[in-house]
Amino acid sequence: MxxxxxxxxxxxxxxxxxxxxxxxxxxxxxxxxxxxxxxxxxxxxxxxxxxxxxxxxxxxxxxxxxxxxxxxxxxxxxxxxxxxxxxxxxxxxxxxxxxxxxxxxxxxxxxxxxxxxxxxxxxxxxxxxxxxxxxxxxxxxxxxxxxxxTDIDSPVLPKGIDRITLDKILTILTNEIDGYTAEDLGQLVGVSRTTARRYLEFLVTENKVSADTSYGGVGRPERIYQYNK
The missing domain is CATH 3.40.50.2300 (Response regulator)
Structure with a gap:
């Protein structure tokens, strides 16, 4: 080769x-x-x-x-x-x-x-x-x-999805086995929970990230996002 x-x-x-x-x-x-x-x-x-x-x-x-x-x-x-x-x-x-x-x-x-x-x-x-x-x-x-x-690697991304923020989120997710909630990830990246969730749901649609529902300390369901290796 x-x-x-x-x-x-x-x-x-x-x-x-x-x-x-x-x-x-x-x-x-x-x-x-x-x-x-x-x-x-x-x-x-x-x-x-x-x-x-x-x-x-x-x-x-x-x-x-x-x-x-x-x-x-x-x-x-x-x-x-x-x-x-x-x-x-x-x-x-x-x-x-x-x-x-x-x-x-x-x-x-x-x-x-x-x-x-x-x-x-x-x-x-x-x-x-x-x-x-x-x-x-x-x-x-x-x-x-x-x-x-794939669409995720294209220079043109959907409205509301910024390349730099997307890459930051992917970088964090690839280094974490257990995954993150949207709130945790938002704090790490410096964006709101709602914004973080928007990026995460986009990555889910691209099959780059999976989401599982678990229960937080107050008994409410919380989605945990993990990178698909």
Missing amino acids: HSYEVFIVEDDIRIAEINRRFVEKLDGFTVCGIALNQEDAKEQISILHPDLIILDIYFPDMNGLDLLRWIRSEFRGIEVIMVTAATEAETLTYALNDGVFDYIVKPVVFQRFKQTLMDFKKYKSSIYQLSGTKEINQSIIDSVIKKDK
Whole structure:
């Protein structure tokens, strides 16, 4: 099985290590290096020629979008996934215009991270299969270009569901085996119980979360939400 080399550019060593662990949980991927600044990133990329780069935007010595443009001008075959706290629409537009494979907002949910790397693997496999094809039709083009993602991973979410809040809730739920009530989760995320319940019920409809009814200390039923592993 082919193994894809992933290079991580992130100035926070703790987050870089989390990204490394996420990558190495997945079959077919290895981390070939980590850079914490622009100079080191350019030097290592020039030497290693990785298949995929995980790139942040905010750095003390650079803007990740500038590094993205450099990668695009020097190494057209390297794909880039932005993993960043930047949520400005303008930043996303610039990244998309410069050809990022995907754009993931921190804090990173492993399932979302996994999905984009699986999409990358599928995309590269499709490109490889084209090498022996002389002519292509529209169905072949669509199979290469289209990314099959669930609604929860789509840039367009239902009204009242914000991507950042949704990712925060998912991050908390994935780290808790016993689950949370809407009230508990709302306090952790910093939203009202009603708002937390709205997000949780959305996740239930997406089959990302299950809900069981138990009884609280005052004898009233309370829904406990758990992440579906």
